Amino acid sequence: xxxxxxxxxxxxxxxxxxxxxxxxxxxxxxxxxxxxxxGYANTSTSEIAKAAQVAEGTIFRHYxxxxxxxxxxxxxxxxxxxxxxxxxxxxxxxxxxxxxxxDFLRALLKNRIxxxxxxxxxxxxxxxxxxxxxxxxxELLPYFSExxxxxxxxxxxxxxxxxxxxxxxxxxxxxxMFTFIGGYFVSRFVLLPEISLxxxxxxxxxxxxxxxxxxxxxxxxx
Amino acid sequence: xxxxxxxxxxxxxxxxxxxxxxxxxxxxxxxxxxxxxxGYANTSTSEIAKAAQVAEGTIFRHYxxxxxxxxxxxxxxxxxxxxxxxxxxxxxxxxxxxxxxxDFLRALLKNRIxxxxxxxxxxxxxxxxxxxxxxxxxELLPYFSExxxxxxxxxxxxxxxxxxxxxxxxxxxxxxMFTFIGGYFVSRFVLLPEISLxxxxxxxxxxxxxxxxxxxxxxxxx
Amino acid sequence: xxxxxxxxxxxxxxxxxxxxxxxxxxxxxxxxxxxxxxGYANTSTSEIAKAAQVAEGTIFRHYxxxxxxxxxxxxxxxxxxxxxxxxxxxxxxxxxxxxxxxDFLRALLKNRIxxxxxxxxxxxxxxxxxxxxxxxxxELLPYFSExxxxxxxxxxxxxxxxxxxxxxxxxxxxxxMFTFIGGYFVSRFVLLPEISLxxxxxxxxxxxxxxxxxxxxxxxxx
Amino acid sequence: xxxxxxxxxxxxxxxxxxxxxxxxxxxxxxxxxxxxxxGYANTSTSEIAKAAQVAEGTIFRHYxxxxxxxxxxxxxxxxxxxxxxxxxxxxxxxxxxxxxxxDFLRALLKNRIxxxxxxxxxxxxxxxxxxxxxxxxxELLPYFSExxxxxxxxxxxxxxxxxxxxxxxxxxxxxxMFTFIGGYFVSRFVLLPEISLxxxxxxxxxxxxxxxxxxxxxxxxx
DNA sequence: TATGAATGAGGATTCATTCAT
DNA sequence: CATGAATGAATCCTCATTCAT
Numbered sequence: 001x002x003x004x005x006x007x008x009x010x011x012x013x014x015x016x017x018x019x020x021x022x023x024x025x026x027x028x029x030x031x032x033x034x035x036x037x038x039g040y041a042n043t044s045t046s047e048i049a050k051a052a053q054v055a056e057g058t059i060f061r062h063y064x065x066x067x068x069x070x071x072x073x074x075x076x077x078x079x080x081x082x083x084x085x086x087x088x089x090x091x092x093x094x095x096x097x098x099x100x101x102x103d104f105l106r107a108l109l110k111n112r113i114x115x116x117x118x119x120x121x122x123x124x125x126x127x128x129x130x131x132x133x134x135x136x137x138x139e140l141l142p143y144f145s146e147x148x149x150x151x152x153x154x155x156x157x158x159x160x161x162x163x164x165x166x167x168x169x170x171x172x173x174x175x176x177m178f179t180f181i182g183g184y185f186v187s188r189f190v191l192l193p194e195i196s197l198x199x200x201x202x203x204x205x206x207x208x209x210x211x212x213x214x215x216x217x218x219x220x221x222x
Numbered sequence: 223x224x225x226x227x228x229x230x231x232x233x234x235x236x237x238x239x240x241x242x243x244x245x246x247x248x249x250x251x252x253x254x255x256x257x258x259x260x261g262y263a264n265t266s267t268s269e270i271a272k273a274a275q276v277a278e279g280t281i282f283r284h285y286x287x288x289x290x291x292x293x294x295x296x297x298x299x300x301x302x303x304x305x306x307x308x309x310x311x312x313x314x315x316x317x318x319x320x321x322x323x324x325d326f327l328r329a330l331l332k333n334r335i336x337x338x339x340x341x342x343x344x345x346x347x348x349x350x351x352x353x354x355x356x357x358x359x360x361e362l363l364p365y366f367s368e369x370x371x372x373x374x375x376x377x378x379x380x381x382x383x384x385x386x387x388x389x390x391x392x393x394x395x396x397x398x399m400f401t402f403i404g405g406y407f408v409s410r411f412v413l414l415p416e417i418s419l420x421x422x423x424x425x426x427x428x429x430x431x432x433x434x435x436x437x438x439x440x441x442x443x444x
Numbered sequence: 445x446x447x448x449x450x451x452x453x454x455x456x457x458x459x460x461x462x463x464x465x466x467x468x469x470x471x472x473x474x475x476x477x478x479x480x481x482x483g484y485a486n487t488s489t490s491e492i493a494k495a496a497q498v499a500e501g502t503i504f505r506h507y508x509x510x511x512x513x514x515x516x517x518x519x520x521x522x523x524x525x526x527x528x529x530x531x532x533x534x535x536x537x538x539x540x541x542x543x544x545x546x547d548f549l550r551a552l553l554k555n556r557i558x559x560x561x562x563x564x565x566x567x568x569x570x571x572x573x574x575x576x577x578x579x580x581x582x583e584l585l586p587y588f589s590e591x592x593x594x595x596x597x598x599x600x601x602x603x604x605x606x607x608x609x610x611x612x613x614x615x616x617x618x619x620x621m622f623t624f625i626g627g628y629f630v631s632r633f634v635l636l637p638e639i640s641l642x643x644x645x646x647x648x649x650x651x652x653x654x655x656x657x658x659x660x661x662x663x664x665x666x
Numbered sequence: 667x668x669x670x671x672x673x674x675x676x677x678x679x680x681x682x683x684x685x686x687x688x689x690x691x692x693x694x695x696x697x698x699x700x701x702x703x704x705g706y707a708n709t710s711t712s713e714i715a716k717a718a719q720v721a722e723g724t725i726f727r728h729y730x731x732x733x734x735x736x737x738x739x740x741x742x743x744x745x746x747x748x749x750x751x752x753x754x755x756x757x758x759x760x761x762x763x764x765x766x767x768x769d770f771l772r773a774l775l776k777n778r779i780x781x782x783x784x785x786x787x788x789x790x791x792x793x794x795x796x797x798x799x800x801x802x803x804x805e806l807l808p809y810f811s812e813x814x815x816x817x818x819x820x821x822x823x824x825x826x827x828x829x830x831x832x833x834x835x836x837x838x839x840x841x842x843m844f845t846f847i848g849g850y851f852v853s854r855f856v857l858l859p860e861i862s863l864x865x866x867x868x869x870x871x872x873x874x875x876x877x878x879x880x881x882x883x884x885x886x887x888x
Numbered sequence: 889t890a891t892g893a894a895t896g897a898g899g900a901t902t903c904a905t906t907c908a909t
Numbered sequence: 910c911a912t913g914a915a916t917g918a919a920t921c922c923t924c925a926t927t928c929a930t
Contacts, residue, residue, distance in 0.1 A: 037356075045905085046902085056913070057905090057906085058913095061910075061911070066904060066905090127353065128353050131412065132264075134260070164439060165437050166436075175409075176428070180401060182409070183405025191359070198394075214388075216434040243893065246893095268919080278922085280893080489899075489901085498916095501917060501918090506914090510901090575856065576794055607883055609883055610879075610884075620872070623850050626849055627845040627846060627848055634797065642838075654880060657832070658832075658877050658878040658880040659843070660832065661829055711926085712923085722925090
C-alpha cells in the first residue's frame with residue numbers, strides 16, 4: 001500500500017477508470033477471482049497474467065504495481081460501500097415502508113446482502129486483506145466509522161427517542177450491531193460460503209429477532 | 223500446510239516439545255510477534271532470524287520448514303482451545319455458581335477472554351491465517367464444531383429445557399452466539415486491540431445482555 | 445527428473461524449441477560445457493548464469509527448473525540417438541556397400557563416432573548422468589533396448605543366417621557388442637578424450653577386427 | 667578431493683585405520699551404501715548420520731571432511747585393487763594350472779569378479795565417482811596403467827611369444843581387453859546389477875570366447 | 889569419545905518490475 | 910496498446926563444518 005490517502009486514491013481511480021480495455025477487464029476479473037481465492041500475498045502477477053491470457057507486462061502497463069491492481073479491485077467496491085452508503089443506501093432503505101426499527105434493519109440487511117452477493121469475491125478480498133494488511137486497515141477504519149457510523153447513529157437516535165430501543169449509549173448499540181452483523185456477513189460470505197441452514201428470508205428474520213430480542217425466552221405476558 | 227492431519231501434527235508436536243533451546247524460544251517468540259503483526263505470508267524467515275538474533279539456518283534446523291514453524295506457534299494454542307475445551311473449560315465454568323444461562327455465559331466469556339489475553343498475538347495469528355489460509359481453515363473448522371459445538375449444544379439444551387432460552391433449534395442458537403462472540407473477540411483483540419469503550423466487567427455485561435435480550439426496549443411490565 | 449515419461453518430455457521439448465533467444469542459446473551452451481566438465485550435481489545455476497553472462501532468473505524464466513535445463517540439453521541429443529537411429533542411421537548405413545557384417549559394423553561405427561564427435565560434451569553429460577542418476581537410467585534403458593536393440597538384432601540375425609556370425613543367441617551377441625562398443629565410446633570420449641594411440645581409421649579397423657576375431661592368433665591355415 | 671597425492675592418502679589412511687570404533691564402522695558402512703545408491707554429491711552428511719544412528723559431529727570428528735570420508739571408503743578398496751594386484755592377484759592367478767592365455771584370463775576374471783562381488787557397492791562408488799569427479803579420475807588413472815597395466819603387459823608379452831596371441835602391439839591388446847572387461851564389469855555390477863542372462867560360469871566362458879575369438883564364425887576346417 | 893546445537897555461505901526458485909520491440 | 914524477454918533482489922531451504930558440553 002503505497003498510496004496513503006484512500007480518498008485521493010479513489011479520486012485518481014475514478015479518473016482512470018474511464019476507458020477500460022478488454023484486456024484490462026480480463027485482468028481485473030481474474031485478479032478478483034484469484035485474490036479472493038488465495039489472498040493477495042499468495043497470488044503472483046504471472047499467475048494472473050497467465051489466467052487472464054495476457055502478457056505480464058500488460059498488467060504493469062495499466063496498473064503500475066501489484067499494490068495498485070489490488071486498489072483498482074477494491075476501490076470501486078469501497079466507493080459503493082462507504083461514502084455513498086450515507087446517501088444512496090439510506091435513502092433507498094428509508095423510502096420503503098419503514099415504520100419501526102425492525103423494518104429498518106430488515107431493509108438495510110436485505111440491501112447490503114444483495115450488494116455483497118453481487119460482489120462476493122471482492123468482499124472476501126476486502127475482509128481478508130483488511131485483517132492481513134495493516135495499512136489497509138488503518139486507512140479503511142476511519143471511513144467506516146465516519147460514514148456508516150454517523151448515519152446509523154442518527155437512525156438509532158431516532159428510534160431510541162421513539163422508545164423502541166434499549167436505553168444505552170448509541171455508540172454501544174452501534175458496536176453491538178456491527179459486531180453481530182459484521183460477524184454474520186463474514187461467516188456467511190467468507191468462512192462458510194456454501195453452507196446455509198435455512199432460506200434467506202428466514203435467516204434474516206432470525207438475525208433480526210436475535211438483534212432485537214436476544215435468545216432469552218420472553219416472559220409469557222410480555 | 224503440508225501436515226494434513228491436525229491431530230497428528232498436535233501429537234507430533236507434543237513429542238517434539240521436550241527440550242527447547244534458548245534459541246528456539248527466541249525464534250518462536252519472535253515469529254509470534256512478527257506473524258501477528260504482518261501475517262505469515264508477509265514475514266520472511268530471514269527477518270525472523272535477524273530479529274531473533276539467530277542464524278537463518280537455525281530456524282530450519284529446529285522447524286524444518288516455515289510452515290512447520292507456523293504450526294509450532296499455533297498448535298500449542300489450539301491444543302488448549304479445542305479438544306480440551308470440552309473438558310477443562312467446561313468443568314471449570316460449571317464448577318462456579320452457575321445457576322442460570324447468563325451465569326454460564328459470563329463464566330465462559332471471562333475464562334476465554336483471560337485465555338486470549340494471555341495469548342493475544344497467537345490469537346491474532348490464528349484468526350488472520352484462518353481467513354487467509356484455506357488449508358488451515360479446512361483443518362480447523364471440523365475440530366471447532368465437533369468439540370466446542372457439541373459441548374455448547376448440550377449446555378444450550380439443558381437451559382432450554384429449563385425454559386430459559388428461546389424455542390428455536392439448538393444449532394441456530396449456537397450459530398447466533400458464535401457469530402456474536404466470535405465477532406466480539408475478533409473486533410476486540412484483532413481489529414481494535416487498543417480501543418475499549420468501557421471497563422471489561424461492564425463490557426462483558428453489555429455483551430451478555432445483548433445476547434440474552436437484544437437491543438429492543440423491554441416492555442415495562444415485562 | 446520430474447518428467448517421468450521421456451517420450452512426453454521429448455514431444456514437449458520439440459514444441460518448445462521454436463524460437464530460441466540469444467540468451468537461451470548462451471545458457472544452453474554454457475550449461476553443456478559445465479555439466480560435461482563438472483557434472484550436473486556439481487554445477488550451480490548461479491555459476492551457469494555468471495558464465496553465460498545472464499541473470500540467474502533468466503535461466504528459470506526459460507527452463508523452469510535446473511532439471512529441466514538438463515533435459516533441454518540432453519533430449520535433442522537423445523532424439524537423434526534413440527528413436528530415429530532405428531530409421532535414419534540404419535538406412536544410411538545400409539545404403540553403403542554393405543556386403544558383409546564387417547562392412548556393416550564399419551559403417552555403423554563411423555556414423556556414430558561422427559555423431560558423438562559433433563556432440564562430445566553432451567555425450568559426456570549423458571554418460572555421466574546415466575551412471576549417476578538412477579531415474580534417468582531407468583528412463584533411458586528401455587528406449588535403448590527397444591529401439592537400437594531391436595534393429596541390431598535383426599541385422600545380426602540376417603548375417604547369422606548367412607553364416608557369418610558365431611552360433612550363439614542373438615541377445616548374447618548383442619550384449620557382447622554393446623559392451624565393447626559402449627566401453628570403447630566411453631573410454632574414447634569420456635575417460636581419455638585427449639589420448640589416441642593411432643589414427644581413427646586404424647583404430648576403427650582394430651576395433652572391428654577385435655569384435656570379429658578376438659585376440660587369438662588365427663591358425664595359419666585358417 | 668583435497669588430498670592430491672593418492673599414495674600419501676593411502677599411507678595416511680593405513681595408519682588411521684588401526685582402531686576403528688563401532689561408530690566409525692557404522693558410519694563407513696552406511697556411507698558406502700548411500701554413496702553407492704545415490705552418488706557422493708547427492709548424499710548429505712546429515713543423511714548418513716541419521717541412517718548410521720550417529721551424531722553428525724561424530725562423522726567430522728573421525729573423518730574431518732566429507733571428502734575424506736569418501737576417501738576412507740574408497741582407499742581400502744583401491745589398495746587391494748591397484749598396487750597389490752601386481753603381486754597377490756597375479757601370484758594367485760599364476761599359481762593355478764595356467765597353461766594357456768585362456769586359462770590365465772579365466773583365472774583373472776574369476777578372481778576379480780569374486781573381489782568385486784564382495785565389494786559391489788564400493789565398486790559402484792568408484793566407477794560413478796571416477797566418471798563424475800575429475801580430480802579422482804586424474805589421480806587414479808596413472809596408478810591403473812602403472813600397476814595393472816605393467817603386469818598385464820608382461821603376461822601378454824609372454825603368451826604372445828608363445829604364439830597364442832595376435833600380432834599387434836601389446837598396449838593395443840591391453841586396451842582392447844580393458845575396454846571389454848571394464849565394460850563388462852560396469853554393465854554387470856553397476857548398470858544392470860540384477861539382470862543375468864546365464865549362470866556365471868557360462869557368462870565367463872562367453873566373455874573369454876569373445877575376447878579370444880570375436881563373433882565371427884570360424885571356418886570349419888580351422 | 890560423542891554429541892547435537894549453531895552457523896552462514898550457497899542452492900534452487902519466485903516474483904514484481906522494466907524495457908525494447 | 911501490448912508483448913514477453915530480462916532482471917536481480919529476495920525467498921525458503923540445504924549443507925558441510927565448528928564448537929561448547
